[in-house]
Every structure is written in structure tokens, then in C-alpha cells.
Amino acid sequence: MDFIASARDVRFSYSDSDRYAVDGASLFIEEGSYVALLGANGSGKSTMAKLLDVIEVQDEGEIKVFGIDTKDDARFWDIRCNVGCVFQNPDNQIVGTTVEEDVAFGPENIGVKNPELAERVYKALRYVGLYDRKESQTAYLSGGQKQKLAIAGVLAMKPKLLILDEATAMLDPVSRDEFLSLAERLVREKKISILTITHDMTEASRTDKVLIMDKGKITMEGDPREILNDVPKMLEAGLDSPIYSKLLWELKNVTGVDYPVDSARSITSSLRYLSTRFTGVRINMPKEKHPQKETLISIRDLSYRYEDKGPYAIKDINLDIKKGELLALVGRSGCGKTTLITHLNGIIRSEGKGKIEYRFGNETYTTSSKRDIKKIRQKVGLVFQYPEYQLFEDTVYKDVAYGPKKMGLKGDELDKAVREAVKIVGLDESVLEQSPFELSGGQQRRVAMAGVIAMKPEVLVLDEPAAGLDPKGRREMFKTINDLKESGTTIVLVTHYMDEAYEHADRICTMKDGMIMEVSEPCRMFEDKEELRRMEIRSPYLRRFLEILSIRLGLDPVSRKNLLKAQSVRQAALMIGGADA
Amino acid sequence: MLKDISIGRFYRGDSVIHKLDPRFKTILFVLFMVAVFMLENPYAIGCLIVFSIVLQIMAKIPPKVMWNTVKPILPIVILIFVLNALTIRDGKEIFSWRRILITDTGLKSATLMSLRLLMMIFITSIILTLTTTPLKLSEALEKLFGPLKLIKFPVHEMAMMMSIALRFIPTLIDETDKIMKAQVSRGADYDTGTVLKRLKGYVTVLVPLFVSSFRRADELSTAMDARCYNGGEGRTKLHPLHITLRDIIVFIILSLCAVALVVIEKAL
Numbered sequence: 001m002d003f004i005a006s007a008r009d010v011r012f013s014y015s016d017s018d019r020y021a022v023d024g025a026s027l028f029i030e031e032g033s034y035v036a037l038l039g040a041n042g043s044g045k046s047t048m049a050k051l052l053d054v055i056e057v058q059d060e061g062e063i064k065v066f067g068i069d070t071k072d073d074a075r076f077w078d079i080r081c082n083v084g085c086v087f088q089n090p091d092n093q094i095v096g097t098t099v100e101e102d103v104a105f106g107p108e109n110i111g112v113k114n115p116e117l118a119e120r121v122y123k124a125l126r127y128v129g130l131y132d133r134k135e136s137q138t139a140y141l142s143g144g145q146k147q148k149l150a151i152a153g154v155l156a157m158k159p160k161l162l163i164l165d166e167a168t169a170m171l172d173p174v175s176r177d178e179f180l181s182l183a184e185r186l187v188r189e190k191k192i193s194i195l196t197i198t199h200d201m202t203e204a205s206r207t208d209k210v211l212i213m214d215k216g217k218i219t220m221e222g223d224p225r226e227i228l229n230d231v232p233k234m235l236e237a238g239l240d241s242p243i244y245s246k247l248l249w250e251l252k253n254v255t256g257v258d259y260p261v262d263s264a265r266s267i268t269s270s271l272r273y274l275s276t277r278f279t280g281v282r283i284n285m286p287k288e289k290h291p292q293k294e295t296l297i298s299i300r301d302l303s304y305r306y307e308d309k310g311p312y313a314i315k316d317i318n319l320d321i322k323k324g325e326l327l328a329l330v331g332r333s334g335c336g337k338t339t340l341i342t343h344l345n346g347i348i349r350s351e352g353k354g355k356i357e358y359r360f361g362n363e364t365y366t367t368s369s370k371r372d373i374k375k376i377r378q379k380v381g382l383v384f385q386y387p388e389y390q391l392f393e394d395t396v397y398k399d400v401a402y403g404p405k406k407m408g409l410k411g412d413e414l415d416k417a418v419r420e421a422v423k424i425v426g427l428d429e430s431v432l433e434q435s436p437f438e439l440s441g442g443q444q445r446r447v448a449m450a451g452v453i454a455m456k457p458e459v460l461v462l463d464e465p466a467a468g469l470d471p472k473g474r475r476e477m478f479k480t481i482n483d484l485k486e487s488g489t490t491i492v493l494v495t496h497y498m499d500e501a502y503e504h505a506d507r508i509c510t511m512k513d514g515m516i517m518e519v520s521e522p523c524r525m526f527e528d529k530e531e532l533r534r535m536e537i538r539s540p541y542l543r544r545f546l547e548i549l550s551i552r553l554g555l556d557p558v559s560r561k562n563l564l565k566a567q568s569v570r571q572a573a574l575m576i577g578g579a580d581a
Numbered sequence: 582m583l584k585d586i587s588i589g590r591f592y593r594g595d596s597v598i599h600k601l602d603p604r605f606k607t608i609l610f611v612l613f614m615v616a617v618f619m620l621e622n623p624y625a626i627g628c629l630i631v632f633s634i635v636l637q638i639m640a641k642i643p644p645k646v647m648w649n650t651v652k653p654i655l656p657i658v659i660l661i662f663v664l665n666a667l668t669i670r671d672g673k674e675i676f677s678w679r680r681i682l683i684t685d686t687g688l689k690s691a692t693l694m695s696l697r698l699l700m701m702i703f704i705t706s707i708i709l710t711l712t713t714t715p716l717k718l719s720e721a722l723e724k725l726f727g728p729l730k731l732i733k734f735p736v737h738e739m740a741m742m743m744s745i746a747l748r749f750i751p752t753l754i755d756e757t758d759k760i761m762k763a764q765v766s767r768g769a770d771y772d773t774g775t776v777l778k779r780l781k782g783y784v785t786v787l788v789p790l791f792v793s794s795f796r797r798a799d800e801l802s803t804a805m806d807a808r809c810y811n812g813g814e815g816r817t818k819l820h821p822l823h824i825t826l827r828d829i830i831v832f833i834i835l836s837l838c839a840v841a842l843v844v845i846e847k848a849l
Contacts, residue, residue, distance in 0.1 A: 055806045077809070085807040091752050092797045093804035095745065097591055097714040104819035106808040111815045121819060137591060139751040153808065347762050374768075382766040389756075390763040392788035402785070406768025437792065451767060 003064075004161055004193045005029040005052055010061035011216075012051060021047040022058070023216030029161070029195055034187045036204040036224065037197045039213035040238035040470045041442055045197045048213065049163045052195070053083045066160060081110050084154030088166040088468070090146030099125065099141070099149060100134040106157045124155040128182060143333055144175030151182060162186065164196040168203065169468055172333045172496045173538045180206065199470050201228060201240045202541065212237055229264040238472035243499075243541045243569060244270040250573030267545070274576075275552045283559040283575045286566070291521075292322035292506065295359065296459065296490055297344065297380075302354035304339055313339040314514045317354070321459070326481070326491040328505035328522075330498065332536050336514040337494045338385075341461045344492065345380040346373045360458060378407050381457030385464045387448030388441060396422070396439075396447050397432040403455040421454035422447075426480055442473050446480075453484070460484060461492040466500070478504055502526075502540040503568045510535050523565045546572060590650075590751060592711040597831055598640035599712045602824050603721030605832040606708050612839040613704050617697055625846040626693075629700060632838055636707050650706045651699065658695045665691035715747035720822060723813070737813030745801070753794070760789050 006029070012022040022044045029035050039045050050056045051063055054076045063070040065079045087093050096102025103121045112120060125131040128148040133141070141149060147167055154162060164183065168176045180203055186192045196203065204210055210227045212220040214237055220227050228234060229245035241249070245264040252258055263273030302317040314336040321327055329337050342348050343356060346367040350356075358365040358372075360379050365372040384390070393399035397418060404417045422429060425446040431439065436447050445465075452460070465481065466474040478500065485491050495501050501508055502522045509519040517535045518525065526532060526539045543564070550560040566572035598606075620626050637647060665687060672686025709718060719740035726736045761771065764785045771782050 050803065053807050055803055077811075080807070081809050083807075085804070087800065087804055089797075089800060092800035095748065095801070095805060095808075097716055097744075097748050100819060101714065101716050105810075108817050108819065109809040109811060111817050113817050114819070114821070117817060117819055135593065137593065139748075157808070342762060345766050347765050377766060377768060382763070384759065384763045384766075387763065389793050390760050390789050391792075392785050403767035406770075455767070 002030055003028045004031040005063070005065045005195075007048070007051070007058075007063045008061055010048075010051060010058045010063060012047060012056060012058045012060075014047075014056075020216050022051065024061075025213065025216060025218050026061075027211055027218050027221070029193055030209075032187070032191050032193055033209060034184070034194045034207045035196070035209045035211060036207040037195060037211045037213060038199070038201075038204055038237075038239055040472060042440060043213045044216040045213050046165055049085065049165050049195070049197060052161075053085055053163060054079050081157060082160045084157055084159035084162045086147065086150045086154060086162070086164050086167040088169050090143050090150065090170065093150055094138045094146060096138055098134070099130060099136050099138060102138055102149060103152045103156050106153055110157070120156045120158070124152040127155060128152045142175075144171050144178065147171060147175070147179055148182065151179075151186075155186075159192060162192050162194045164194065164198075166197055166199065166468070168198065168200065173498060174332055174536055176200075176203075176496075177538075199239075199474075201242055201471070204228060205242050212239070225265040231264075235472075238470055240471035242267075243545045246569045247545070247573055248273070250569050251577045254573045254577035267548075271549065271552050274549060278576055279553050281553065281555070281559065281576060283555065283562040284578075285562050286571065286575065289506065292325045294323040295320045296323040297321040297359075298357045299343075300355055300357070301352075302340075302343060302350045302356065303352065304343065304348060304350050304354075312514050314343075317516055319509060319516060319519065321490060321492060322506075324485070324488060324490055325506040326485050326493060326504055328501035328508045329492060329494045329511065330496070330501055330508060330537060331511035331517075333496075335511045337511055338463060339514075340511070341382065341463060341492060341494060343367070344459070344461055345377045345382050347382070374407075378455050379457055380459045380461065381452035381455055382461045383449050383452050383463065383465060385467060386445075387452075388436075388444035391436040391444060391448055391451075394435055395433055396427075396436050399436055399447060400432075400450045400454050403451050407455055417454045417456065418450075421450040424453055424480065424484065425450045426476065442469055445469070449480075457489070459490045459492065461494075463494045464496065465493070466495075466497070474500070498538055498540040499542055502542060510537050512536055522567055542566070542569060542572070590710070591714050592642055592646055594641050594712065596639060596641040596712070597827075598636070598707065600827075601712075601831055602822055602828045603713050603717045604725055604822065605824075605828055606713060607718070607721045607725055609832065609835050609839070610705060610708050612836055613708070614701065616839045616842045617700050617704070619843055620697075620846050621693060622846050622849045624849055625842055626696060626700075628845055629842055632842070633700060633703050633707070636704070640707050640712050642707060642711055646711070647703070647706070650711065651702055654698070654702055658698050661698060662691045662695040665694050710747075715744040717822075718747070719744035720818070724822065741813075749797070752797075753790070756793060757786060757790055760786050 006027070008026050010022050010025050011020050013020045025044065025048060027048070037045050037048065047056065051058050051070065052065055054070045057070060066082060068075050068079055070076060070079060094102050095105045100121055103124055104117065107117050107120050122131060122134070125134055128151050130145065130148055130152060133145070138146070138149065150167070168179050171179060183194055183196065184206070187194055196207065198204055205224050205228055207224055210222065210224040211218050212227065219237070220233070228241050231241045231245055231249035234241045244267050248259045248264050248270055259273060263269050297320070299317050299319045303312055303315045305312045317340060329340070331337055339348070343350060349367050356367045358376060358379065360375070365376055367373065367376060391399050393402065400418045400421055401414055404414055409417055419429060422432065427443065427446050427450065431443065431447070436444055439447065449465070462481065466477045469477060481491060481493070482504065493501070493505065505522055507519060508522050508525045510517045510525070512535050526543050532539060546563055546566060550563050555563060563572065563575055566575055617629065620629060666683055667681065667687070669687035669690050670682055670684060672684035674682060674684055675688065676683040722743070723736055723740040726734070730736050765771070769782060769785055771779060774782070
């Protein structure tokens with residue numbers, strides 16, 4: 001038996017749905033391999049994971065895990081005990097109040113006795129690096145620590161197969177890297193097979209095999225180097241490709257010259273190909289953007305702490321937000337980004353001398369004046385992370401109308417505002433009379449955004465607006481954001497995805513430990529490697545690739561500098577390919 | 582906004598009270614609750630207050646944490662005080678204005694009732710919630726009520742439900758805070774307006790909170806399934822409860838204190 005898990009022609013539908021969530025899927029996972037399962041939201045990936053762990057049982061088809069049929073009632077516990085799962089939301093999988101209690105939960109369930117029990121728990125905690133915190137309370141761990149705790153809880157069960165269901169989706173880039181290295185160590189050192197469900201193409205490219213799921217079926221499978229690099233197919237499936245293959249594809253679109261399939265397989269092969277074609281090209285100066293000058297919001301000496309004498313959540317913040325720009329706010333989880341944006345519409349107000357001044361039209365407003373707050377809240381729209389969790393009305397229309405109504409809009413004016421907002425976020429008017437709770441997660445997010453946009457804010461603050469969406473959803477979200485920006489809305493964007501900040505922002509502001517480290521244009525931000533390390537910021541993948549590429553192409557200093565101004569793959573392709581022609 | 586509330590939150594420590602076997606703690610809790618309700622004599626109540634403070638020092642709980650625990654129920658304490666003071670009309674008149682009449686019996690009873698409630702929360706938090714992790718507490722209850730299994734009472738399930746509820750209190754408080762901030766930024770106002778208007782306003786918080794609780798419950802049960810949870814049968818424990826000599830001594834001393842309070846009450 002080579003396969004640790006296999007599924008043949010599996011179909012399954014949830015009892016409350018008439019649609020097959022998994023609809024004729026077949027998959028095979030080799031022992032000791034690291035497999036990625038990709039697919040759009042709602043394609044059935046998580047359901048597949050539940051079937052493999054016998055949390056649900058398929059309606060049709062056959063699933064065997066460790067050679068045991070999942071329909072074998074007498075032995076399904078043998079499967080469940082040997083399959084470990086880590087889910088997306090760290091909070092909703094922790095049972096214990098303290099770290100060690102939580103890790104012990106699994107082995108206690110299967111009746112492991114002391115001293116083996118204690119040994120398993122502490123060994124697992126040491127392995128993930130949480131031993132020192134064994135008595136800490138789980139509720140106060142950071143997101144990254146919670147996910148490591150979840151892994152420890154699984155390790156203590158000594159699993160043979162580990163399923164990661166979007167386990168890194170809620171983590172910042174540094175925590176994500178740490179988590180992935182940990183997963184890779186498990187495959188290498190402990191010979192645990194891993195099935196990872198993810199939207200992160202970089203993560204997928206690090207695996208041995210990729211499975212792509214679409215509408216309940218496995219539509220493609222094979223070597224990640226072949227599957228992921230087929231750009232048109234990936235885009236069609238609502239997914240994404242690594243930077244290097246996207247660059248080759250865009251170059252083909254620009255120059256009309258096709259590239260050999262092999263060259264898109266890896267960074268090395270793409271560099272080799274690019275250097276045969278484009279060595280020594282001269283790259284002209286890209287068109288300069290005109291920086292925005294007019295200041296809309298100016299933040300001065302802002303500090304805040306949640307408890308008296310507690311640590312500062314943000315400290316001595318000085319920042320100008322310019323009219324019409326897209327400002328990206330980046331930094332590790334817990335660095336104060338959310339605290340800062342919560343100040344922007346006066347939900348929390350600073351102590352002491354700190355103040356925020358707004359210039360709307362010819363008027364100046366400040367959050368220190370109670371009278372101005374209402375105006376500020378209308379002019380500065382705030383969309384928090386996972387805004388779909390704040391919907392409450394029984395129809396989409398009423399939910400979107402809630403904000404503008406509170407602002408005093410009535411009748412036709414209100415109706416117009418609601419309909420316009422729904423259109424801006426890309427929803428059809430037919431959803432207006434539906435209950436928001438019947439919509440898909442992605443649509444709910446758009447409804448929640450429409451609820452803020454309907455208030456016609458001049459500034460829109462978005463906290464991780466694309467979190468948890470599949471690559472296609474992310475692209476659509478950024479299209480909406482760019483449309484809003486085009487129509488004159490100033491955008492403040494909080495994100496963990498450096499490549500998105502790099503591509504869309506006019507300026508990037510980095511934060512660490514509650515303080516602003518640097519504010520500059522994207523292409524300037526990532527020049528100094530030492531500085532980046534100090535700020536705990538990762539360079540965007542595009543930038544890293546272009547840096548290597550510029551060396552391989554032997555670019556002259558001016559061309560190199562120009563190439564590194566490219567903020568998107570498309571721009572880079574235009575620069576390189578344009579120079580070629 | 583809500584982050585300061587610490588009802589139901591565990592405060593980590595290594596005091597005698599923290600280490601005391603949770604079964605003893607549960608029994609002590611019952612004893613003290615009985616005592617609190619029996620006491621009426623001001624001297625006895627004075628002793629109880631002194632005793633609670635000694636207990637707090639023994640448990641090494643900083644006054645600030647204690648204050649945050651008591652703070653959220655202060656409105657209820659005040660309400661009980663006012664209701665008692667206004668409704669009890671016998672006894673000597675102290676103050677009267679139109680239909681409002683405040684008597685000495687009324688004041689006495691008001692003070693007594695509100696003090697009782699306050700002491701109840703105070704002692705419960707020190708003996709139980711602040712010093713005992715929810716899992717330990719549920720383990721103790723499971724053991725203490727173990728015999729009920731004979732009459733098919735789902736002891737383990739109840740204990741598990743309780744410990745999960747307690748484990749999720751901080752998570753739900755954070756969530757409520759987030760939702761409120763989001764709705765405030767959409768123009769919601771929870772601080773002004775009539776009582777009815779304010780209560781109606783809370784719909785915008787409660788609906789999302791319920792929806793998300795169901796989602797959490799769903800995900801948590803999947804996670805528990807995945808970790809092979811299958812009820813109490815055959816479960817082992819990382820730190821099984823075992824009673825030490827020190828536990829017995831502390832238990833005896835503290836229960837004698839409870840008895841002493843009742844004796845003081847009866848004697849005076």
C-alpha cells in the first residue's frame with residue numbers, strides 16, 4: 001500500500017443542501033508526501049478534509065485512509081486518531097484554558113495514561129517552541145502562537161496524516177513563514193504526510209504535489225511546477241501562479257513571442273530563459289506618478305494604551321494622509337495597525353496632547369471636539385476585518401441602509417445611496433431583498449462594505465479586506481478598491497500581503513511595536529535589506545524576483561533602478577518587453 | 582469598552598488557593614454561600630468582609646483585578662440597594678418626600694442584601710473563577726456529581742459544556758467589543774437616548790454575536806471531533822486530581838472559618 005489516503009468517485013452533500021459539496025472527486029496521497037489542495041471558495045476542499053477525517057461520511061464512492069475504509073464503523077476511530085487537523089480560525093479549535101491542558105485534550109480523549117501522556121504533551125510543546133508558555137492562558141496567545149498550539153495538540157496524538165485547512169490564512173507573513181517551516185520539518189523529520197488546503201500559491205509551490213478542486217471535483221493534479229505555472233489555466237480556475245511564471249506569460253502578451261513550457265517550471269529555469277532573451281536590455285524610466293500633496297488627515301503625536309500604565313498600543317504617531325491616495329499600512333500582528341485605524345474615525349480617542357485633524361472641503365475638524373465626531377464618522381468609513389460578521393438585518397437592503405439612515409438620509413436619497421453602494425461593490429440589485437445570511441462569505445463581505453460605502457465617505461479605511469478570499473476574490477476586491485480610488489476616495493489599507501501593498505499603494509507605512517518606522521513610496525521602501533529585517537517586514541515576492549533578475553540580465557545601474565520601480569508583474573513585463581521591441 | 586470585565590477570567594498564580602484541590606474548593610464555595618445567606622448580624626458580616634480580604638491576600642490577587650471583577654455587577658448591587666430601600670416601608674422613618682419613604686429597616690435590609698451580593702461575587706471569584714481553570718472546575722464537578730451517573734444524568738457532558746462556556750467568555754467579550762466598534766463606526770450610538778432606544782440598539786450587537794456563536798460552536802465541535810473527543814468514557818487526565826495533606830489542612834481551616842462565621846452570627 002503506497003497511498004496513505006485515497007478517495008474514488010466520492011460524492012457528498014450536506015443534509016441542509018441539495019447540492020453536492022463533493023461531486024465525484026478522486027484523490028491519492030502518497031505516504032510521506034506533502035500535498036496541496038487548491039481551489040476557489042466553495043469548491044469543496046474543506047468538505048473533502050472532513051471526509052478524510054471521518055467527521056462526515058460520503059454518500060457515494062470509497063475513501064480509504066491507512067487502508068481502512070471510512071465506512072467501516074468498527075475501525076473509523078483508528079483513522080480519526082491518526083489524522084490530525086488544524087483549521088483556519090485559531091480561536092475555534094482551542095478547548096483548553098491553558099496551553100498544556102489544550103495539548104493534552106486529544107491524547108486524553110484516546111485514553112493515553114501518565115507518564116506517557118505528560119511526555120507526549122511536553123515533547124509536542126517543545127517541538128513547536130511553546131514549552132515555556134505551557135501554563136499560559138490560551139485566550140491571550142497571538143494568532144501565530146495559537147496555530148502552533150493547534151499543531152502541538154495534533155502532534156501529541158502522533159498522527160500519520162496531518163490536514164491543514166487554511167491554517168495560515170489568518171497569520172502575518174512572519175508567522176506564516178514560521179508555520180510553514182514547521183510543517184516542512186514535520187514531513188522531513190517525522191515522516192508525517194501533509195495535506196494542506198490553501199489559497200497561498202507560494203505555499204503550494206513548496207509542496208510535492210498539487211491537487212486542484214473545482215465544483216466538487218479534482219480537475220488537475222500533479223507536480224506543482226507544472227500545474228501552478230500554467231498561468232491561463234490557473235486564472236481560469238480562479239487561482240493564481242507564482243511571480244516568475246506570470247512574468248513569462250505577461251511578456252508573451254507584450255511581445256507576442258511564446259516561451260518554452262519548461263522555462264516556467266521554476267525560478268531557475270525562468271531566469272535562465274529570461275537571460276537568454278533579455279540580457280543587457282535597457283529599461284527606460286517609467287512614467288512618474290504625480291504624488292498627492294494636499295493633506296486630508298493629519299495625525300500628530302498620537303499615543304494610546306488600553307490600560308492605564310499598561311504598554312502603549314501606539315506611540316507618538318505622526319502621519320499625514322493625502323487626499324486621493326492609497327496608503328497601505330503594514331506590520332506584524334499586534335503592532336498597533338488596528339488601534340491606529342480605530343482612531344481615524346474617533347471610536348477610540350487619544351489621551352494627552354495627541355490629535356487628529358481633518359480637512360473636508362474648506363472646513364477643519366478634530367476628534368477632540370465632540371461636535372465634529374458625527375461628521376468625521378460619516379466622512380471616514382471604517383471596514384474592519386471580516387466585516388461580514390457584523391451583519392444583522394434581515395435583508396441586505398436594510399443592512400446597507402443602516403449607516404446612511406443614522407446619518408440622517410431619508411426617502412429617495414437613502415434609496416439612491418443604497419443602490420449605488422451595492423453597485424460599487426459589484427453586487428447585483430437582486431440581492432437587496434435577500435437575507436444577508438443566505439449569501440456566500442464573499443458576497444457577505446461585499447454587503448458589509450456596501451454598508452459603509454453607502455455613507456459616502458471621503459476616506460475608506462479597510463482592514464484586511466481580502467482576508468480569507470480565494471485569489472480570484474482578492475483580484476476582484478482590489479479592482480473594487482481601485483475603482484473607489486479612481487472615483488476620488490482616499491483609501492487606507494491594512495494588509496499582510498506585501499505584494500498587494502506593493503502593487504496598489506501610493507505610499508506604504510510600516511509599523512512595529514506601536515510606532516511608525518517608515519513612510520515612503522513602495523519602490524523606496526524595500527531598498528535597504530538591513531532596515532527591512534529590523535522592521536520585521538518581508539520584501540514582496542515580485543521585488544525579490546526582480547532584484548535577482550536585474551543581476552542575471554546584467555542590467556546597467558539606471559536600467560536596474562528603473563526595473564525596480566515596477567509595482568506589478570504587468571508593469572515589469574511592459575518594461576522588459578517594451579525595451580526588447 | 583468591554584475589555585476590562587474579568588468575570589469568569591482565570592488569574593494565573595501559584596498561591597495556596599490556586600493549588601487547592603478543586604473539589605474542596607467547590608465544597609468550600611457551597612459552605613460560604615450558605616454562610617453569606619445566613620449572616621445578618623453586622624459583626625458577623627464585618628468578620629466575613631475581613632475574612633474575604635484575608636482570602637484575597639492568600640490567593641495573591643491584586644486589588645485591581647478584584648476591582649475589575651466586581652465592577653460590572655455594581656449597577657445590580659446599587660439597583661438592589663435602591664429597590665430595597667424604597668419598597669420596605671415598615672420601621673422608623675428616616676426620610677420622606679412625597680411618596681418616597683425611607684425607613685431604618687429598609688436601609689438595613691438594603692445594605693444587607695447588596696452586601697450579600699457583593700460578597701457572593703467576591704468569594705466566588707476568589708475561590709473559584711479567578712483561581713481555578715475552567716477545565717479543573719468542570720473536572721471537580723464531574724467527580725463530585727459522579728454518583729449521579731448511576732441515574733443516567735449526563736454529568737460529564739454538563740461539566741464539559743460548562744468548561745467550554747467559561748473558556749469562551751474572553752473570546753466572546755473581545756468579539757462583542759469588535760462588533761460594537763464596527764457598528765459605532767456606522768453611526769450606532771449605545772450611550773445616548775431613552776432606555777428603550779438603547780436596548781433596541783443592542784440588536785445590532787446581539788444578532789451578529791449569536792450568528793457568530795453558532796458558527797464558533799459548529800467549528801469547535803468539528804475540531805473536537807477531529808481530536809477524537811467521544812464523551813467521558815475512557816478519558817485520562819494530564820494532571821489527575823489528587824488530594825495532598827496540605828489540601829486537607831487548608832480545607833479544614835477554611836471550613837472552620839465558615840462555621841465560625843455562623844457561630845458568631847448565632848452567638849450574638
